[in-house]
Each structure stands twice: as C-alpha cells, then as structure tokens.
Amino acid sequence: MLYKLGKKYAETALIKLIIVGLIIGIGIGMYAPNLVPAVSVFGDIFVRALKGIAPVLVFILVMNALAQKNSDASSSMKPIVRLYILATFAASIVAVAFSFLFPSVLHLQATASDIAPPSGIIEVLHTVILNVVDNPIHALVNANYIGILWWGALAGIALHDAADETKEMLSDFARSVIKLVRWVIRFAPFGIMGLVADSVGTSGIDALLSYIHLLAVLIGAFLSVALIMNPIIVFFHIKRNPYPLVWTTIKESGMYAFFTRSSAANIPINMTLCKRLRLSEDTYSLSIPLGATINMSGAAITIAVLSLAAAHTLGIHVDLPTALLLCVVSTIGACGASGVAGGSLLLIPVACSSFGIPNDIAMQVVGIGFIIGVLQDSTETALNSSSDVLFTATAEFHERYKAGTLKAEDLTPRD
Template sequence: MFAKYRQTSLIVRIVIGLIVGALLGVIVPEWTWIGVFGDLFIGALKGIAPILVFFLIMTAISKYEAGAETHFGSVIVLYLSATFLSAVIAVVASFIFRVKLVFPQAVHVAQSAPKDLGTVIKDLLVNAVANPVQAVIDGNYLAILFWALMIGFALQLARPATREVFQDITDAIQRVAQLVIEFAPVGIVGLLFTTISQTGFGGVVKYGQLVGLLVGTMAFVYLVAYPLMVWGMTGQNPYPLTLWTLKVSGIPAFFTRSGAVNIPINLKAAADLGLNEKSYAISIPLGGSANSGGAAITISIMALAACNTLGIQVSFPLALLLCFLSALASTGVSGIAGGSLLIIPMAASLFGISNDIAMQVVGIGFIIGVIQDSVETAVNSASDLLFTAAAEYHDLRRSGRPVDVKAAVRRAQMRE
C-alpha cells in the first residue's frame, strides 16, 4: 500500500491533503483528534531538521578542494551574488507588503527580538559556540551552522574513506527526511483541519496573501533582477536567454519540484547552447547548492511574516543581517522537496522566535508548498542554466571573442 501511495505524485497527494483537511475542518470541526496528524508531522520535522542541516553542511565543506575549478570564478560569483540579491529583494518586498500568518496552534513569544545590531552580533557569537550536541537538541541553528563548518574544514584532512562514511551518513539522513516528507499530505490534513476548525477560511486567505508575495517576488527576481545581471555580464539583450531557460528548465522543474531530477535537463540544454562541456558539467550540479535564490526568498519572507504576526519590529540593520544569513543558509538546503523550509527556524532564531513557533511556520510552508516549492525550484533550476551560460559568454567577451546570445538561443531551439 505504501508503495502505491508513493507512486502517486507528491503534488497530487498534497492537493488531496489540502482538500480533505479543508472539508473535515468545515464538516466535523469537533473531531479535534485529526489535528494530531499535524502535531506528529511538525514533531518529526523538528526532530530531523537540525541533524539534516548539520550533516549536509559538514559533508559539503569536507569535500571542498582548495584551488579546484578556479576557472569557474564567474559562475560562482553570479551564483552567490544572485542568491544574496534575491534575499535583499525578498526583505524589501516584505517591508512593503506586510503579510501576517495564522498559526495552526496558539503561540506565545518566548523572548523579544534584539533592539540593536551590537546586541545581535553579541548574541550570534555566543549562540554560535554553544555545545554542538545541545544545539542539535535545542534546534539552535546558528551553532549548528558554526560547528558544521568547523568540523567540515577539519574533515578535509581526513582520509577519503572517512569522508565517504560521512557522505553515506548524510545520504541516510536525507532518506529519512524524505520519508518524513512523504507523509506531508497526512500532516497537512491535520494542520489545515486545525486552521479551518479554529479560524475558518480567514486563515486560508492569509495563506493566499503569503503565496502571492512569495510567487510575485520570485517572478520579479527572475524576470527583472536576473536579466539585469545577465545584461551586465554579456552586454546584450538578456531576455531571449532568460525566457528560453525558463521554458526548457523552469517548466520541468516546476512539476518535478526537484533540482536534482532537473540536472540532466539542464545539461542537455547547456549542450544545445554550445557551451563548454568541461565547465557546465560541473557548474550545473554545483548550482544545486551554490545558487539558491528561490530558497533565499522563501526563507526571508517566511521569517519576516512570522515577525509581522508576532509584532516583532525588525530594524534595517537586522534585516540586512537576515539577507546574509538567508543567502548563506540557502546554499546548504537539501535537494528534497521543501528543503528550504527546514532552514526557516535558523532564520527565525535571529529575531528571538522560538523553535516551536518556527516549526509551525514550516508547517504553513508545507501547506502552501504545492505552489511555493514548485516556483522556487523552477527559479533555482532555470537560473543554474541561465548563469552558467552568462558566465561563459562573459569570459568569452572579456577575451575578445563575444558570442551572439540571441543567435545561440535560436540554434539551441532548433536542437530541442
């Protein structure tokens, strides 16, 4: 039965969960036991997320080779700057459109947010060096990030076999996380039932506003901000390349909701563009972690929406710090569906939001994930291809061998 359950698309299952949860909330609001499924789902996420983040970042750092692939400087700069720019735009959008959430469970602010940047930096430093085991238990993502980086760098000196062991452990944890997410539709039934039975459809309308802000910001980033970056790199009209990458890469990624699944599609598209295989064979897979603008948008907007809901005032310096944190954290998200949602608690901790409340925000993320995660994956995957091409065209332009980008796209369209 479970095999048949998994054969059904996760998107279809989540849509069914949304419908069932809404109907039960309207028809039998007195069946409070249904909300237990949401509690179990959030509890499982709360348990696996800190371990997953720790091992993902530690393993990725342990395999980094200093000085390797230095000829990918342009694409790496594009990846990182685009991720940070996406976070900045998301923060600006959140200040302009102040969306509030309706939490599935009653919440209380455990502590107030720091009032000045000095206090923030002090708290960051103190929290970052907390006991790593306790950090995993408490969900202290700042300490998890710090110790994962430190241990990852130390593991660079270990034997390859040792690093492979950690990679195997990381893969196993990702499989467990994937198993938890397989039951997201069941958890969504409980979460949406609780919301509908307690707040009515007013809460769902709030989720609609959140979806609109997320999707609108991602669309602006991909159709305005990224083309400006490509124009700056190539000096040519960026839209033929931008729209083509959105079609050949973004649309498949929207439905698969997996950047890993979309890598072969991007590799073929890069070949159709006539790009250097030695470059794109590495830069496309690299983009799965280094280029995560969509994830940075999700993390920033969800964290600030939680602040708006709880009445936490966010200063500009604190918001700027969130941009750096979101950009950094988004490069470590897993390739599984909804991976960026598991990073939200770390961003929320910056504002003094407890882990219990943050995991409810994650639960809301899964409720809207049918749209949010699909668009996020489309932005991330399509921009991997977009920036890989832009970086190569930029290097060719600097060497005195400019490429006609529009003509390259036409040739690629003929090879499709």
C-alpha cells in the first residue's frame, strides 16, 4: 500500500502536489490551529534541507560551467552571449525598479535587531571583499555565498584545461548534485504545507495577502521585461518593429515553457522554432542549449525582487549604488541558476548576503519563493526560454540588417 502511494506520488506532476499542499496548509492554518505546531515541522525540515544542499549546488554548478566553457566557440556566438548578459542585467534593473515602486513586506521569523544592516555601499563592498577571500571550506560550511561563488569560479577556470576525463567526472558530479536537489524539491509539497500553515496560523490572512503582493510584483516585472524591455533591445539592433518576433517567441516557446517549467526541456521546441525562422543551424545549435543555462532574465528578476523584499521587511535601507551592485550579483547568480524547477530561488542567499542578511533568514525567503512558485516559476521559465530564441534571432537579424538583406517576412516563422 505504501509502495503504491509512493509510486503515485513520484509520478504525479509536482505543480499539482504543490497546489494540494498549499490548500491543505491554508486550511490547517485557518481551521485547525492546534495542528500547526506538528505540521510546521515539515516546513522546518524542507528549509533545513535546502540550506544544506544550496551551498554545494552553487559551488559545483559554477565550477562545472566554467570548466566546460568552450573557448573555441564560433565568433557568431559572441553577439548572442552579449545579448544574453545585457538582457539579464536589464531585467535585474527592472526588478529593482518594481521593488522600489511596490515594496513587499514578508512574514519572517526575524526582526531588524537580529541583523546588522550595512550603512552604505562602502560597507557593502567591504563585506563583499572580505567574504570573497574567505577560506573556501569555511565559506561552504557557513553558507558564505559570495565566497562560494568566487572560489567556484576560480576552480572552474583552473580546471578549464584539465583532461577530458576530469571534466566528464566533474560534469557527472554536477548532474548528481542536481539530482539531489530534485529529490529535496520533491519534498516541497509537504514543506509548503508546513510553511503556509505556520504563516497563516501565526499571521492570519495577512500572510496570504503578502504572498499575493509579492507574486504580483514578480509577474509585473516579468511582463514588463517580455513586452517592453526585450522589444527595446531588439529594436535597437534590427531597426524594425520587434513585436512580430516577440509575439512569435512568446506564443511558440514561452507557452510551452510555462507548462514544462524547464528551459532544458524546452530546447527541442526552441530549436524547431529557430529552424522555422530560417536561422543558421550552426549558430542556434550552440546558442539555444547555452541560453538554457546562462540566459536567465526571469531568474535575475526573482533573485532581485525577493532579496529586496527581505531587505525592506527588515528595515534595511538600500541606496542606489547598493541596488546597482545587487543587479550585478543577480545577473551573475542568474547565470549560475540550476536547471531544476525553483533553481533560481537557491541563489537568493547570494544576494541577501550583500545586505548582511543571515542565511537562516534568507532561506525563509527561499521557502516563501517555493510557496508562490506555482505561478512564479512557470512565468519565469517562460521568459527565460522565449528569450533564448528571441536573442539568437536578433543577433543574426542584426547582421542581415547591416548587410541590407533583412526583410519584414524574416521576422515571422515559416510553416
């Protein structure tokens, strides 16, 4: 009986299980408060498991990505990579703007007295520099994400010229860590049930309203990037109405990614769309898989918005230079986001550490991210994946524009 239940649970789509956990958690918090202490244990276990695996995940993924980097890639990839990074950084700026315009207050188990907020950009940079040169083992044990990011990058660069067997072993290790993360995230329905029950039981309906507000800010930023920021970038490069191409990528790539919630799973869809747009196969066969790894505008938005929500909740003043530093950190963190559902949430502690927010509090924010992840992660992935095709096409169309051969019909796919 237990085996059959376990098998059914493993075969059921995670998003359905999360919705069920969310509903049960709300019901317990509102109508069975006496059960909250028992159920909240699941939330504590989930957050503790995330805290345990996240530092290792960040270190291994960053190291593996840089070790596997192909320095002999075609020169045609360079403008695409520049567009990927530009779009991700621009998305983080939009996220910061939305966070300042519509500040979110979360229900966290902490107060302003629990932390020592930085007084300005100088102290932030001082903290960042000290964290960067931290002992790598100490950084992993104490979840110093800035140090983890730095040492992971250096290790990856050092391993770039290693033997192919070494790189393959590192790649296998990275896949194994990602599998561990998937196992932890598979526990998310129970964790969310506990977290929501505890939040609703403690703070009442106000906790749910704060989740809705946070989700609205995120989706507003996603839509603004997809429908305003990205078209501006495309228009600047091809000097044509960008919306036929933008709508095509949203409709034929973004919609699939919304439901699969995986940029990696959407790679075949994107490559087929590139073929229908008559793009160079030599280029898109490289740019689409690469984009599924580093073109993460949606992830940058998630990291920036949730980190600033934590800072605002704790009364930490974030000035403009610090906000710009957050944009840089969000961009770098987004490029290292794992290819699993909710992977960007595990990079939030990297940004939170810039504000002096302890890992315990940052992981509470990660837990909230999983609560709203039913819509947040789907919308984030839709933006990430559709942008892969959009900027691959933009780079090639830019070359055609310079050569005077770009035509209006090039912006629409062939049937």
